[in-house]
Amino acid sequence: MAGKILIIGACGQIGTELTLKLRNLYGNQNVIASDIKEGSRELMESGPFEPADANDARRVEALLDQYNISQVYLMAAMLSATAEKAPMKAWSLNMDSLFHILNFAKDKKIEKVFWPSSIAVFGPTTPKNDTPQTTIMEPTTVYGISKQTGERWCEYFHNKYGVDVRSLRYPGIISYKTLPGGGTTDYAIEIFHGALKNNGYTSFLAEDTGLPMMYMDDAIKATVDIMEAPSHKIRVRSSYNLSALSFTPKILAEAIQKEMPEFKIAYEPDFRQKIADSWPSSIDDSEARKDWQWKHDFDLESLVNEMLGGVSEQLRAEK
Numbered sequence: 001m002a003g004k005i006l007i008i009g010a011c012g013q014i015g016t017e018l019t020l021k022l023r024n025l026y027g028n029q030n031v032i033a034s035d036i037k038e039g040s041r042e043l044m045e046s047g048p049f050e051p052a053d054a055n056d057a058r059r060v061e062a063l064l065d066q067y068n069i070s071q072v073y074l075m076a077a078m079l080s081a082t083a084e085k086a087p088m089k090a091w092s093l094n095m096d097s098l099f100h101i102l103n104f105a106k107d108k109k110i111e112k113v114f115w116p117s118s119i120a121v122f123g124p125t126t127p128k129n130d131t132p133q134t135t136i137m138e139p140t141t142v143y144g145i146s147k148q149t150g151e152r153w154c155e156y157f158h159n160k161y162g163v164d165v166r167s168l169r170y171p172g173i174i175s176y177k178t179l180p181g182g183g184t185t186d187y188a189i190e191i192f193h194g195a196l197k198n199n200g201y202t203s204f205l206a207e208d209t210g211l212p213m214m215y216m217d218d219a220i221k222a223t224v225d226i227m228e229a230p231s232h233k234i235r236v237r238s239s240y241n242l243s244a245l246s247f248t249p250k251i252l253a254e255a256i257q258k259e260m261p262e263f264k265i266a267y268e269p270d271f272r273q274k275i276a277d278s279w280p281s282s283i284d285d286s287e288a289r290k291d292w293q294w295k296h297d298f299d300l301e302s303l304v305n306e307m308l309g310g311v312s313e314q315l316r317a318e319k
């Protein structure tokens with residue numbers, strides 16, 4: 001690798017595990033973490049960290065120069081539920097930060113960009129099951145509108161200026177190392193904390209709300225794989241559909257009950273129900289599987305086992 005890697009938004013749910021994985025693959029000193037706030041001890045102690053606001057183009061440019069950065073992973077974003085409470089702020093964070101990076105890549109300051117999109121690009125008029133790569137997209141959340149717009153700009157910068165930008169439409173990502181912040185799919189993480197702390201959980205989504213989901217290790221594998229694939233294999237320059245599992249709160253609760261028969265679930269849907277109802281239940285990701293051989297490893301049973309094991313260990317360590 002010619003230059004180093006900069007991860008913007010490195011202390012968030014996906015950023016944390018992505019940074020650790022990339023440090024493991026490419027060497028601790030070659031992967032620079034940055035965020036507005038500090039992250040976990042493991043992240044802060046394993047390699048360089050630079051405080052930076054994703055929207056501060058001058059600060060980001062200074063980091064590109066200081067570290068001779070050739071690849072940027074732009075992970076900073078305001079997620080669906082939080083964004084509905086501050087639409088303009090969400091728009092500014094999600095869009096301006098992307099424009100800065102695309103323009104740096106256009107000016108050849110960086111060679112390769114990863115930018116995450118989401119299943120939120122789809123809306124109520126999209127086919128709900130096995131949602132195809134190319135289909136109707138009329139998102140109704142500000143987060144979804146920002147991701148849909150970002151996809152169009154990524155494709156534009158690739159077609160017009162040859163920018164090597166790669167992107168995935170992440171489903172709900174399930175993990176225990178760092179908590180997510182303000183997503184609609186977060187119930188599927190909270191449920192494990194509820195189960196292990198209180199033997200129960202009240203879901204903010206209704207029992208039959210099916211959504212596409214994925215265990216963190218698969219999401220990280222997909223991110224590394226798409227970035228390592230030869231450029232000619234990346235035929236989709238907006239963003240790839242990406243899928244592993246689909247389940248409802250009821251199905252997830254039953255899978256937890258197999259391991260913890262005393263676990264109880266209740267349902268009190270709130271404003272996030274409407275967001276979830278506007279998204280697909282399952283995704284057709286055959287383009288990613290065909291173009292760069294994407295394949296997931298974790299099924300529902302292994303996801304539940306990993307989460308119960310990981311969260312229990314964390315709770316033990318906190319005592």
Ligand code: AKB
Nearest residue numbers: 079080118183184185
């Ligand atoms: C959210 O719920 O907002 C995110 C997402 C699906 O992009 N997890």
